Amino acid sequence: MNILLSLRPQLISRSPFVKRSLRRYSGFTKPVTSQLPTIYALSTPANQTSAIAIIRISGTHSKYIYNQLVNSNEAPPIRKAILRNIYSPPSISPRRPHCQEAAKVLLDSSLLLYFQAPQSFTGEDVLELHVHGGKAVVYGILKAIESLHDRNSGKDIRFALPGDFSRRAFQNGKFDLTQLEGIKDLIDSETESQRRSALSSFNGENKVLFGNWRKTIIESMAQLTAIIDFADDNSQELDNTDMIFHDVENNIKCLREEIVTFMQKVRKSIILQDGIKLVLLGAPNVGKSSLVNSLTNDDISIVSDIPGTTRDSVDAIININGYKVIICDTAGIRDKSADKIEILGIERARKKSIQSDLCLFIVDPTNFPKLVPEDILAHLSSDSFRDKRIVIVVNKSDLVSNDEIVRAVCKLRTKVGMKYSIVNVSCKTKEGIEPLIGILTENFKHLSQSSADSNPVIVSKRVSEILRNDVLYGLEEFLSSKDFDNDIVMATENLKYASDGIAKITGQAVGIEEILDSVFSKFCIGK
Numbered sequence: 001m002n003i004l005l006s007l008r009p010q011l012i013s014r015s016p017f018v019k020r021s022l023r024r025y026s027g028f029t030k031p032v033t034s035q036l037p038t039i040y041a042l043s044t045p046a047n048q049t050s051a052i053a054i055i056r057i058s059g060t061h062s063k064y065i066y067n068q069l070v071n072s073n074e075a076p077p078i079r080k081a082i083l084r085n086i087y088s089p090p091s092i093s094p095r096r097p098h099c100q101e102a103a104k105v106l107l108d109s110s111l112l113l114y115f116q117a118p119q120s121f122t123g124e125d126v127l128e129l130h131v132h133g134g135k136a137v138v139y140g141i142l143k144a145i146e147s148l149h150d151r152n153s154g155k156d157i158r159f160a161l162p163g164d165f166s167r168r169a170f171q172n173g174k175f176d177l178t179q180l181e182g183i184k185d186l187i188d189s190e191t192e193s194q195r196r197s198a199l200s201s202f203n204g205e206n207k208v209l210f211g212n213w214r215k216t217i218i219e220s221m222a223q224l225t226a227i228i229d230f231a232d233d234n235s236q237e238l239d240n241t242d243m244i245f246h247d248v249e250n251n252i253k254c255l256r257e258e259i260v261t262f263m264q265k266v267r268k269s270i271i272l273q274d275g276i277k278l279v280l281l282g283a284p285n286v287g288k289s290s291l292v293n294s295l296t297n298d299d300i301s302i303v304s305d306i307p308g309t310t311r312d313s314v315d316a317i318i319n320i321n322g323y324k325v326i327i328c329d330t331a332g333i334r335d336k337s338a339d340k341i342e343i344l345g346i347e348r349a350r351k352k353s354i355q356s357d358l359c360l361f362i363v364d365p366t367n368f369p370k371l372v373p374e375d376i377l378a379h380l381s382s383d384s385f386r387d388k389r390i391v392i393v394v395n396k397s398d399l400v401s402n403d404e405i406v407r408a409v410c411k412l413r414t415k416v417g418m419k420y421s422i423v424n425v426s427c428k429t430k431e432g433i434e435p436l437i438g439i440l441t442e443n444f445k446h447l448s449q450s451s452a453d454s455n456p457v458i459v460s461k462r463v464s465e466i467l468r469n470d471v472l473y474g475l476e477e478f479l480s481s482k483d484f485d486n487d488i489v490m491a492t493e494n495l496k497y498a499s500d501g502i503a504k505i506t507g508q509a510v511g512i513e514e515i516l517d518s519v520f521s522k523f524c525i526g527k
């Protein structure tokens with residue numbers, strides 16, 4: 001008996017989108033969105049002058065819009081870039097509104113690309129206009145397209161809402177939600193590591209992974225359902241129900257471990273999205289602000305030889321070797337200040353360093369033997385710093401001899417032990433800055449990756465919440481119902497809860513509309 005054949009229909013709920021997509025792939029090529037209005041939008045940034053701007057049009061009337069704009073009845077060549085004059089339609093001709101010749105008013109000469117359904121991003125007919133990026137050109141062409149809307153003749157054409165194009169792509173089965181969220185992350189990515197992670201999601205790596213998880217759960221449900229359905233049949237295949245229970249339990253345990261590991265990776269990778277918090281700490285005048293400026297190649301912080309110049313924390317977002325870093329310059333820590341504002345600044349510096357992911361502790365070797373003030377040492381040795389990553393920077397190396405540096409490093413080692421890296425730099429000559437960036441990069445890697453050979457995994461907050469609250473919850477409930485052989489129906493329901501969770505992530509779930517609204521409202525217009 002094929003156990004999968006005994007699956008109860010309600011246990012493998014398929015959404016209308018999946019069914020329709022299946023229809024499409026079995027030879028039915030009309031997009032499921034063919035009855036929706038044709039949408040258009042500027043896909044490049046609005047209200048900015050640029051060499052080129054791209055206007056995207058998607059839907060049943062894309063060809064009609066093409067014919068109207070190029071003032072010709074020719075069929076647009078498919079997937080072939082062509083140069084055409086773009087004219088304003090008669091009704092909105094800017095100069096002679098009542099004259100038919102006015103249709104010939106030229107708006108621009110542009111590159112056009114036409115994609116025929118279903119071979120397009122949205123799965124609909126898509127027209128792309130690569131126009132000159134002047135504001136008047138873009139405005140004129142958008143107005144021209146808008147004027148073509150005529151509900152009486154069935155030409156329903158409207159400006160796209162945020163995420164409309166991606167939503168159509170999803171509805172027509174071109175991508176699942178994890179891939180589309182990957183595209184959004186790709187557009188939002190600011191650094192190399194964010195780009196890599198978003199691209200792997202867009203390329204469908206998460207889709208395949210989640211698909212495999214769902215398959216494992218559904219197969220387990222099928223095995224349990226077979227027991228429910230044929231319990232009284234004395235079927236030979238079901239003689240050994242204990243073995244089936246054992247198999248299912250093992251498979252679900254393995255799956256739970258896999259998802260927990262995945263979630264650990266996600267937690268580590270979140271740091272890539274939010275930015276790694278790097279805080280510079282040290283006594284006044286050791287060169288903290290100078291180091292911020294050296295690392296950023298910018299004049300972010302004020303540098304002066306007056307101790308106590310930086311009185312409050314200064315944050316800047318920078319990119320170090322592809323990592324998004326929130327670098328924070330702080331007030332120099334000293335215990336004998338009478339200045340109230342400076343005291344507040346010092347307090348904030350301590351707090352910031354506790355909240356940091358990585359702390360740079362800067363010392364000035366010309367202060368020998370008072371290299372590490374006692375209060376800073378006490379702060380760094382406190383419980384809050386037990387698992388903190390710290391790199392010690394011996395600055396102003398241009399002012400001291402090699403022997404004096406060695407002496408400073410030995411002194412530091414006696415104070416803080418061998419736990420932390422020590423780097424010598426000179427913010428004045430820039431010597432040692434590159435090796436310091438190398439050490440920082442290594443630390444960023446460790447902070448954002450769960451193992452040396454694994455890539456960061458970024459998923460949306462929506463996905464991680466569903467994984468935790470639905471998928472893992474369902475699996476835990478299943479495994480914790482110790483006597484699940486006594487109440488198979490209940491146990492199977494827990495698995496169904498987990499599998500529905502994955503369907504919500506990918507967009508295959510029943511009642512997906514509300515999920516789609518929340519996902520696509522975060523997209524930009526024209527995407």
Ligand SMILES: Nc1nc2c(ncn2[C@@H]2O[C@H](COP(=O)(O)OP(=O)(O)OP(=O)(O)O)[C@@H](O)[C@H]2O)c(=O)[nH]1
Pocket residue numbers: 282283284285286287288289290291302303304305306307308309310311330331332333395396397398399425426427428429
């Ligand atoms: N020769 C030399 N001077 C440096 C170096 N780094 C910083 N300085 C000088 O040291 C002084 C203090 O530098 P800052 O960067 O303002 O020091 P800070 O730690 O931010 O000072 P506070 O704001 O008081 O906490 C300035 O005069 C800098 O020009 C260096 O590597 N070599």
